[in-house]
Amino acid sequence: MRPLFSLVKKELLYMRAYPLDLFNYAISPALLVAPYLLVAKLFGFDQELLDSVAIGLILWYWLSILMWEVGVGVMEEMEEGVWESLLISPVSIPAILGAKALSAVLLNLYITGGMVGWFFLFGVSLPIPWPQFLGILILGGMGIIGFMLVLAGLTLRFKTLGVVGDVIQTSLGLLSGMTAPAKLLPRPLWFASRAIPLAYAIEAARALLSGAGFGKEALLLLGLGLAYGLLGRWFLARSERGMKTAGTTGEF
Amino acid sequence: MRPILCFMRYSFLAVFRYRTNQLWPITQPILLALPALLVALWGEKLGTLESFAGATGTTSYAAYLLLGALYWNFVEVVWWIPLSVWGAMRQGTLETLWATPLSRIGVIVGWAGARALTVLPSFVVGVVLLGIFHPFPTGLALGQALLVLFFSLVGSYGLAFAMVGLTLRFKDAESIVSILGNSAPLIGGVFFPVHFLPWPLRVFAFLFPFTYGADALRALWFGSPTLFPLSLQFLLLAAVALLFFVLGWAVFRYLERKSREGSLGTF
Numbered sequence: 001m002r003p004l005f006s007l008v009k010k011e012l013l014y015m016r017a018y019p020l021d022l023f024n025y026a027i028s029p030a031l032l033v034a035p036y037l038l039v040a041k042l043f044g045f046d047q048e049l050l051d052s053v054a055i056g057l058i059l060w061y062w063l064s065i066l067m068w069e070v071g072v073g074v075m076e077e078m079e080e081g082v083w084e085s086l087l088i089s090p091v092s093i094p095a096i097l098g099a100k101a102l103s104a105v106l107l108n109l110y111i112t113g114g115m116v117g118w119f120f121l122f123g124v125s126l127p128i129p130w131p132q133f134l135g136i137l138i139l140g141g142m143g144i145i146g147f148m149l150v151l152a153g154l155t156l157r158f159k160t161l162g163v164v165g166d167v168i169q170t171s172l173g174l175l176s177g178m179t180a181p182a183k184l185l186p187r188p189l190w191f192a193s194r195a196i197p198l199a200y201a202i203e204a205a206r207a208l209l210s211g212a213g214f215g216k217e218a219l220l221l222l223g224l225g226l227a228y229g230l231l232g233r234w235f236l237a238r239s240e241r242g243m244k245t246a247g248t249t250g251e252f
Numbered sequence: 253m254r255p256i257l258c259f260m261r262y263s264f265l266a267v268f269r270y271r272t273n274q275l276w277p278i279t280q281p282i283l284l285a286l287p288a289l290l291v292a293l294w295g296e297k298l299g300t301l302e303s304f305a306g307a308t309g310t311t312s313y314a315a316y317l318l319l320g321a322l323y324w325n326f327v328e329v330v331w332w333i334p335l336s337v338w339g340a341m342r343q344g345t346l347e348t349l350w351a352t353p354l355s356r357i358g359v360i361v362g363w364a365g366a367r368a369l370t371v372l373p374s375f376v377v378g379v380v381l382l383g384i385f386h387p388f389p390t391g392l393a394l395g396q397a398l399l400v401l402f403f404s405l406v407g408s409y410g411l412a413f414a415m416v417g418l419t420l421r422f423k424d425a426e427s428i429v430s431i432l433g434n435s436a437p438l439i440g441g442v443f444f445p446v447h448f449l450p451w452p453l454r455v456f457a458f459l460f461p462f463t464y465g466a467d468a469l470r471a472l473w474f475g476s477p478t479l480f481p482l483s484l485q486f487l488l489l490a491a492v493a494l495l496f497f498v499l500g501w502a503v504f505r506y507l508e509r510k511s512r513e514g515s516l517g518t519f
Binding site for chain 2: 018020021023024027028029031032034035036038039040041042043044045049053121122123163164166167170173174178179180181184
């Protein structure tokens with residue numbers, strides 16, 4: 001456990017070293033997604049629908065941060081040329097990614113706080129039972145982390161995603177119902193959305209918003225997260241072996 | 253002129269040699285507009301299209317939202333300059349670049365030109381595709397639309413100059429560009445009329461050239477109601493854009509001088 005916490009501390013120290021980043025995270029995420037809230041206002045959405053859009057946007061940001069920090073997070077170490085040093089240290093890749101995931105969850109909680117504050121300014125009050133919603137955020141985060149381990153395996157193989165990363169990030173959000181319910185999508189896309197943990201997290205949060213408690217979505221989220229976690233762990237180990245066999249650990 | 257063109261070519265090749273970067277100009281406006289389009293689709297299904305038409309003067313919501321995204325993609329292209337400066341700093345080549353006989357403005361124009369070369373073709377294709385959803389403005393309106401794009405770019409350069417200065421002085425360009433780049437589409441109202449913004453942000457909106465640009469472009473394209481009479485709006489756009497340009501250049505010169513007093517080579 002100690003190496004894990006040391007790595008988490010390292011990630012958090014980075015934040016202290018670049019305070020402008022923290023300032024940015026308090027402002028940028030909310031203002032980035034706010035245009036979609038205002039498009040909903042432009043269409044005359046009532047308070048309940050606005051809350052529903054806002055919930056989807058908050059959860060989509062969880063996915064975005066976890067994707068860039070865990071799914072493709074090792075890209076940064078590869079680019080800086082410290083990846084091999086990390087590999088020969090007595091810390092496993094899952095521990096490195098676990099530390100990134102933990103610090104990303106903390107960062108996400110900070111960002112969510114900022115977003116909720118900004119949304120209040122836009123007239124979105126989010127009357128949601130917060131302890132339960134926090135539970136969905138954490139549960140959703142865990143499910144998404146499992147999903148991101150698979151992506152991390154791909155990063156080990158292909159090194160950089162470039163613009164494909166943006167496409168994956170938005171596509172996963174759209175399929176999961178970040179701005180509008182996934183059931184509005186054409187049938188094949190709706191089926192695809194059933195394989196994304198974020199979709200269940202958004203549906204669970206929207207159900208909570210409408211007064212229902214933890215439903216079957218939460219259970220599905222847990223199950224899917226576990227399944228992806230196991231699949232990701234296996235794929236990661238395979239990709240690590242592949243990378244070492246091909247001798248591409250130092251390449252970027 | 254030749255060194256600038258050479259530098260532009262080098263920057264273009266450096267960006268374009270990566271296949272995923274070649275996709276970026278096409279994917280960027282689509283990714284920006286798609287979440288908004290889904291909200292609009294939801295609104296249409298719920299029967300609230302009238303509310304949209306009442307505020308915008310059109311029912312072609314797809315064209316309305318896509319025009320906003322394309323306009324933003326066009327304007328934002330020069331904001332890659334501070335990121336290029338940041339990249340050169342990280343790679344340790346900035347001092348070498350600054351020491352070449354190429355002028356500062358030459359370097360900046362080279363970087364911006366390289367990005368424009370990648371964005372312009374997709375912008376043209378996107379605008380042509382918009383014609384499927386809604387007819388093009390013609391005659392005088394087309395000329396005015398081009399003028400809007402020109403002045404928007406002038407204002408955008410001003411902001412980019414200031415951002416380059418800030419990057420040279422404070423190094424962390426990603427955060428600076430991120431704050432500005434993420435808040436500008438909202439404050440400039442690229443997807444909606446700015447009177448939908450909460451009042452504290454509306455104050456900022458009126459200081460931004462893009463607010464007048466996006467609004468005027470929609471008026472010319474869809475006949476949407478404008479913030480001010482169109483002639484006054486043109487004057488405001490030109491005045492704010494030129495002010496941004498002059499101020500941005502002054503900020504750049506000042507901060508660049510400061511950075512040369514010791515910290516230019518550090519990162």
